[in-house]
Amino acid sequence: MINFVFNQPSQWQQLKNGIRQLAKSEILARFEQVGFEQKADGSLLTEADTEMQKQTQRFLARNWPEFAFLGEEMSLEQQKKALCSPQGCWILDPVDGTSNFASGIPVYAVSLALMMNGELVAGLVYDPDRDEMFAARLGQGAELNDQRLVAQTPKRLLKQTSGIIDFKRLTPELAFQIIQDNPYASQRSFGSVALDWAWLAAGRGHIYIHGSQNIWDYAAGLLILTEAGGKSCTLEGEAVLLPQIKKRSAVAATTPELFKQWADYLKI
Incomplete structure (x- = not known):
């Protein structure tokens, strides 16, 4: 099924380009420009969170309508229902690091994954401040800005x-x-x-x-x-x-x- 969804490089690129563009217009453009409110669990919520989630849901529904959608800012009932979808489910955190974002600290990102049959098959983490797109597909490796990403370090101890x-x-x-x-x-x-x-x-x-x-x-x-x-x-x-x-x-x-x-x- 993952090969059906992203069997053409153009589809994979379309997903990455779409998220990059939305993050720039809905998140980066609002950095240090909006206030915030506190949610019931004590975490913060900004206009960037709500607008990024809304626009991303629309983008995904236009291009991959077969999949359900789970966003952080949805109700618990809606989230549970989305996870039960037999076709698969997009999982979105529209602004991961909202406290940083609301405080003017440029360390935040949008996180989007696709889960099918209880398995993660695709994932993007995009940092709009640095224009860094981390991405991966199941069995096809990871990448950073379209270049192969291999986890490595000279540290041994x-x-x-x-x-x-x-x-x-x-x-x-x-x-x-x-x-x-x-x-x-x-x-x-x-x-x-x-x-x-x-x-x-x-x-x-x-x-x-x-x-x-x-x-x-x-x-x-x-x-x-x-x-x-x-x-x-x-x-x-x-x-x-x-x-x-x-x-x-x-x-x-x-x-x-x-x-x-x-x-x-x-x-x-």
């Missing part, structure tokens, strides 16, 4: 790595352990889950841990890292992808060797 660490969503015990042990060379937290995964695939960080991600946060980035050759699992040692509206932890690394060391440290 855990102690040499840069860790992308989200302490906020870890248990206090695990967070304290990591802070106390300092098992890496340096630590970062960027505020965009989608870019965390994509930058890990690009070797801009080497190990990763996050305690709680929604499927729209991680779906596209997970496929990109996997297709680039990186490795991941949950803190319980399970596959990160769960085709449900249920938050998941994530542990990942740029290379299999670093992943093993990181997982061993975490006792997974």
Whole structure:
């Protein structure tokens, strides 16, 4: 089915071009130009989120009407219904990193994945500020701005790595352990889950841990890292992808060797 959807390079390019254009007009054009409101869960919402979701849904419905659509800003009932579609489902986070976006911090992205039969088959993470399009299709590798992307780094030891660490969503015990042990060379937290995964695939960080991600946060980035050759699992040692509206932890690394060391440290 994935070959049917994207069997022509022109269709794949059409998807990437469409998302790039929409992100520039609906997100980038509003950067530092709009206010925000707070949602019930404490996260932020801006006009860029709502307009990007609305316009992306229209674009996808025009070109691939056979697939259902799940957007972060939809109701839980609508999201669950979309995931049950037998044909497949688009999964969109219109602005991943809204807190950064609303604060004038240029670290945010749009994340779009296509899931069919409970499997991720295509994914895009587009950073409009840097004009970087990370993309992947199942079994066909990953790419960055149409160039092959392979997850690699000269770092060989855990102690040499840069860790992308989200302490906020870890248990206090695990967070304290990591802070106390300092098992890496340096630590970062960027505020965009989608870019965390994509930058890990690009070797801009080497190990990763996050305690709680929604499927729209991680779906596209997970496929990109996997297709680039990186490795991941949950803190319980399970596959990160769960085709449900249920938050998941994530542990990942740029290379299999670093992943093993990181997982061993975490006792997974």
